Amino acid sequence: MIASAETPTEAQQKKDEGKPKFSFAAEFKTAAEVCRRCRKAPRGIESAIVKARYELDDAYIKQDRVRVQSILADDFTDVWDDGFTKNKQQDLDSVTDPDDRHFEFTPFGSVVRAYGGIAVFIGSLHSRGHYKGHDYEENLNELDVRHREGGGWKLVASQSVMCARQPSQRQTAHSSLHSD
Amino acid sequence: MESETAVIQAERGWNDAYLRSDFAKLKAIMAGDYMDVTDDGTFDTRTTNLRSIKSGEEKFTALSVSNVMTRIYGDVAINTGALHMELLFRGVPSGGDFLFTDIWQKRKGS
Numbered sequence: 001m002i003a004s005a006e007t008p009t010e011a012q013q014k015k016d017e018g019k020p021k022f023s024f025a026a027e028f029k030t031a032a033e034v035c036r037r038c039r040k041a042p043r044g045i046e047s048a049i050v051k052a053r054y055e056l057d058d059a060y061i062k063q064d065r066v067r068v069q070s071i072l073a074d075d076f077t078d079v080w081d082d083g084f085t086k087n088k089q090q091d092l093d094s095v096t097d098p099d100d101r102h103f104e105f106t107p108f109g110s111v112v113r114a115y116g117g118i119a120v121f122i123g124s125l126h127s128r129g130h131y132k133g134h135d136y137e138e139n140l141n142e143l144d145v146r147h148r149e150g151g152g153w154k155l156v157a158s159q160s161v162m163c164a165r166q167p168s169q170r171q172t173a174h175s176s177l178h179s180d
Numbered sequence: 181m182e183s184e185t186a187v188i189q190a191e192r193g194w195n196d197a198y199l200r201s202d203f204a205k206l207k208a209i210m211a212g213d214y215m216d217v218t219d220d221g222t223f224d225t226r227t228t229n230l231r232s233i234k235s236g237e238e239k240f241t242a243l244s245v246s247n248v249m250t251r252i253y254g255d256v257a258i259n260t261g262a263l264h265m266e267l268l269f270r271g272v273p274s275g276g277d278f279l280f281t282d283i284w285q286k287r288k289g290s
Binding site for chain 1: 217219225251254258280
């Protein structure tokens with residue numbers, strides 16, 4: 001359980017078991033909540049996209065440059081919350097950077113939609129990592145566009161925005177992060 | 181190339197509809213399952229987006245895109261680029277410069 005601004009009671013801890021291991025104070029609706037009545041991708045595509053997401057996240061965490069290279073489309077574009085942009089080569093260059101590490105990606109409240117050979121993932125994710133000498137922990141809203149190529153789903157475009165719900169200040173104290 | 185031009189024109193037409201607060205045109209351009217990952221960290225749908233235009237809560241005074249790159253995959257196009265936006269939100273000036281990723285799908289010929 002990640003530390004939160006208020007110390008949870010034992011009953012609350014039990015209630016929270018099985019839920020994502022982070023909490024928020026502000027009112028916020030996930031993409032899945034906002035998009036309840038929207039058309040969604042067939043289940044087979046949805047599970048393939050979720051799996052593809054997991055594989056890419058895992059490759060980043062393990063700094064597996066070869067796997068990242070095979071997942072990103074050649075014309076991949078990435079836009080970050082701070083206006084920073086990356087193409088495939090720039091992204092690959094960062095994969096093995098010891099000062100740009102990823103430790104965790106936990107998606108929540110996502111929606112997948114498919115349009116022919118294109119699948120769109122919209123959702124939030126909890127992310128922890130290390131960048132330029134500092135550990136960080138944040139929640140991001142993300143838009144991913146994937147294109148079906150050679151039997152797989154290549155990531156064509158990704159854009160992230162800082163989520164309206166962020167971990168509390170105390171949650172950024174990394175000593176308490178992995179008691180599970 | 182012709183298709184790319186059409187998609188960029190659609191992007192500009194969309195912005196133009198916002199500038200004119202043209203509710204009918206916006207509704208025609210935005211798909212029923214339109215969804216927006218907004219810069220304030222929330223999600224928006226066509227319904228909530230258009231509600232703020234119709235009510236006058238949001239009034240755009242400047243909208244322009246630049247450095248637009250279009251990629252086309254069958255009936256789907258992805259536009260990435262920069263957006264300059266100025267608006268009045270509940271009468272208070274707001275806006276700024278943003279980067280965007282927009283996904284368009286050709287439906288019923290447009």
